Amino acid sequence: MNNLSSLRFSGHPPYILAPTMFVLCLSLLVGACGSAEERKAVYLEKAEKFLDEGNFPKARVALKNAVKIDPKDAHTYFLLARVAEKEQEWSxxxxxYLHILDLDPNHRAALTRLARFYLAGQQKQKVSEIAGMLFKQNPHDQLGETLRASVLFMDGEKNKSLAKAQEIAVQNPTDAETLILLAAVFSANKEFEKAHALLKSGLAAQPEDVDLLNNVATTYLAMGKPQEAQGVLQKIIDVEPHVFAHHEKLAKLYLYLKQPDQARAVIRKAVEREPDNEDRWKQLVAYSEPSQREQVLLDALEQLPHSLSLRFLLGQLYEFNKQPEKARATYEAIVAEEETSDPGLKAEVQLARMDFSDKKQELANSRLEKVLHESPRQADALLLKGKIALGEREGKEAVQAFRTVLKDNPNQSTVLNLLGKGHLLSGEFQLAHESFEKAVELNPRQFDAAMALARLSVKNGDYPKAQQYLESILTEAPNHLETLGFLFKVYVAQNQWSEAEKVLVRLREAKGSPYAIDLADGLLAQARQQWDRSKKSFEKAMKAKPNELAPLTALIKQELFRKRSAEAERYLKQLVAKNPEHPYASGLLGAVLVQRKDQPAALSAYKRQTEVNPAWIDPWRDWAMLEWSSGKKTEAIRILKQGFSLNPDAIQLATALASLYQANEQIDLAIQEYEAILVKNPGAVAAANNLAYLLTDKKGDQESLARALALTKSFNSKTPNPLLLDTLAWVHHKLGNHSEAVSLLRNAVEKAPTHPLLNYHYEVVSIQAGDSRTAKKHIE
Structure with missing residues (x-):
């Protein structure tokens, strides 16, 4: 469809003439009956004054007061609409404008402005309807004819449209709206000189019409004459010096021309014109050099010492500049002055966020509790609380926080995406899906949510649906590399080789990294069992990034799949000989040697790997398990403890150590290890489940059972996993809550009807509950 959307909506609002003396005298004669009309006139007079000063917020308030007195005055609504345009509040x-037509269907000015909106949105039908309404008033209406020409252009009838436009132009119209729309038709056909001439003819009669001037500047730019455009934009500022948008437009032109000093000068003049306007100061900060922004904000605060928004901006600048002490001092000063007011609570949340980033968890939580005690629905505090819960894998707590935020503003796509993540952590996959879907519906560029939906679809085996979600991202951002990479894997998983090849081409066109493309090409060739091609691609990827794990692992897996473990061993030994400090080669060699049943050499390789790259977790665990399998239990535990001491955040090593303690009947040590895991990772469901089992079956005292119940009570709603339901049921059984245990196990058995342990437990608890018939029936 042809584009006629380059229209400007920043015209000069009509002025309102003050009430005449005759009207005033008449009002005095009618006394009280005219009081409402008098009040309306006062508000309109105030609005006129504010419009002259460019004080649009106050003009808006005065006009709204006038509308309250006379809600059927179309002209007052028109002024309100023009003020909204000046403030760029387009909706x-x-x-x-729509409401004006309800009051007065023939309001020409409102019809004209609506036509611009519809043209910008390419809504042909609506433009045609407005043309028809204008023709009802005047069958030869030039604006109506111009709208008709615009519709012809949008319909692809370019020649007819241009002929019609030329016919209207020959008639020398003087109406600014008609000229602007005619110019839009010619500009859409790249006839900028003709459009420019039309607009200039209008300026001859109306030299200070801001709409005409704006469009003249646009045609100058289209004609490659930025210097002339600068002059016109400066003229607009001279006509309406109080409208900041004009200053900003000229500043943006200077930035486009790579003249940042001139851009800053324009904004600074706007600030000097209204030094009490904090929004203008904020723009000056944005246009300033990074090294000058702090001083600009300090100057602004000298002029506006009580501006909280400027103080918050200063704090954020200090954070961005990695000056946390200054940022803290700024926020703490706001807290001290504002206490529990909204700004004070907001500053407290900023401090809590900084505490959390500094790993001061308790202090961050303390601040958030304080804020939420004063204001339980403070959005910033709830968002931070939810994000912290996500980081700790506490899905339920995150869900509760994000849901509370959405109660006050249900259409925040970012929060809906976070809510979906909370549901995922809680095992509530359908609710997660619904949240992600709504996030994408509200904002198609919420790529994170669309990716989550694609992952859920893959998890459910619905690859076509995953493709739809990924393609929806690529519609918005065709070169989104992460999405292209995921789409490639989806096609490979379905053995859709030709489609995967097409995505690989798109990755290359999108300038994806050569390493990533070679790796993808190798994986595609590997899936198609094109061994020579895959090996060549993997080796190219390794040449680009010699120390990356993925291509080396893929190549070794390929050799093992082809039952070429000797070749894999030889390749890795050569690599280690060439690069003894390779961060992964010795560990992979250990795995290959295990397959080749060379345990002594495997143990040596694993040991070497943990010395070269102790941060790689897998070799520690594999080394320990190999020692354990040969009966060296103490050595296996020692290895895991050593690995964990070097990697204190590695939950995999802590879990493996706890499981070895448990297998070695060192129950107290196993319990201690699981408790330590849960301190660092409160959402570690497997650790909670295993700990609950030990407390219930290996301890069994009332204190241990109470702790086990606390650990497992969320299992019923957290996940559909029947084994977790079984643990919770067994805890209830041990506590004597037999009916609750029966109910939970019934649910678990329905989910896994052939699982022997679940069936055995169901039999036991049914008997204990006095329901031997159910137990017997179930056994049968």
């Missing part, structure tokens, strides 16, 4: 302006 408000559009809504007001």
């Amino acid at each position: 408000q302006a559009f809504g007001n």
Whole structure:
């Protein structure tokens, strides 16, 4: 469809003439009956004054007061709509213009402004309807004819449209709206000189019409004459010096021309014109050099010492500049002055966020508790609380926080995405899906949510649906590399080789990294059992990034799949000989040697790997398990403890150590290890499940059972996993809550009807509950 959307909506609002003396005298004669009209006139007079000063917020308030007195005054609504345009509140302006037509269907000015909106949105039908309404008033209406020409252009009838436009232009119209729309038709056909001439003819009669001037500047730019455009934009500022948008437009032109000093000068003049306007100061900060922004903000605060938004901006600048002490001092000063007011609570949340980043968890939580005690629905505090819960894998707590935020603003796509993540952590996959779907519906560029939906679809085996979600991202961002990579894997998983090849081409066109492309090409060739091609691609990837794990692992797995373990061993030994400090080669060699049943050499390789790259977790665990399998239990435990001491955040090693303690009947040590895991990772479900088992079956005292119940009570809602339900049921059984145990196990058995342990437990608890018939029936 042809584009006519380059229209400007920043015209000069009509002025309102003050009430005449005759009207005033008449009002005095009618006394009280005219009081409402008098009040309306006062508000309109105030609005006129504010419009002259460029004080649009106050003009808006005065006009709204006038509308309250006379809600059927179309002209006052028109002024409100024009103020909304000046403030670039397009939806408000559009809504007001529509309302005007409800009051006065023939309001020409409102019809004209609506036509611009519809043209910008390429809504042909609506543009045609407005043309028809204008023709009802005047069958030869030039604006109506121009709208008709615009519709012809959008319909692809370019020649007819241009002929019609030329016919209207020959008639020398003087109406600014008609000229602007005619110019849009010619500009859409790249006839910028003709469009420019039309607009200039209008300026001859109306030299200070801001709409005409704006469009003249646009045609100058289209004609490659930025210097002339600068002059016109400066003229607009001279006509309406109080409208900041004009200053910003000229500043942006200077930035485009790579003249940042001139851009800053324009914004600074706007600030000097209204030094009490904090929004202008904020723009000056944005246009300033990074090294000058702190001083600009300090200057602003000298002029506006009580501006909280500027103080918050200063704190954020200090954070960005990695000056945490100054940022803290700024926020703490706000807290001290504002205490429990909204700004004070907001500053407290900023401090909590900094505490959390500094790993001061308790202090961060303490601040958030304080804020939420004063204001239980403080959005910033709830968002941070939810994000912290996500980081700790506490899905339920995260869900509760994000849901509370959404109660006050249900259409925040970012929060809906976070809510979906909380549901995922809680095992509530359908609720997660619904949250992600709504996030994407509200904002198609919420790529994180769309990716989550694609992953859920893959998890459910619905690859076509995953492709749809990924393609929806690529519709918005065709070169989104992460999405292209995921789409490639989806096609490979379905053996759709030709489609995978097409995505690989798109990855290359999107300038993906050569390493990633070679790795992908190798994986595709490997899946198609094109061994020579895959090996060549993997080796190219390794040449680009010699120390990466993925291509080396893929190549070794390929050799093992082909039952070429000797070749894999030889390749890795050569690599280790060439690069003894390779971060992964010795560990992979250990795995290959295990397959080749060379345990002594495997143990040596694993030991070497943990010395070269102690941060790689897998070799520690594999080394320990190999020692354990040969009966060296003490050595296996020692290895895991050593690995964990070097990697204190490695939950895999802690879990493996706890499981070895448990297998070695060192129950107290196993319990101690699981408790330590849960301190660092409260959402570690497997650790909670294993600990609950030990407390219930290996301890069994009331204190241990109470702790086991606390650990497992969320299992019923957290996940559909029947084994977790079984643990919770067994805890209830041990506590004597037999009916609750029966109910939980019934649910578990329905989910896994052939599982022997679940069936055995169901039999036991049914008997204990006095339901031997159910137990017997179940056994049968």
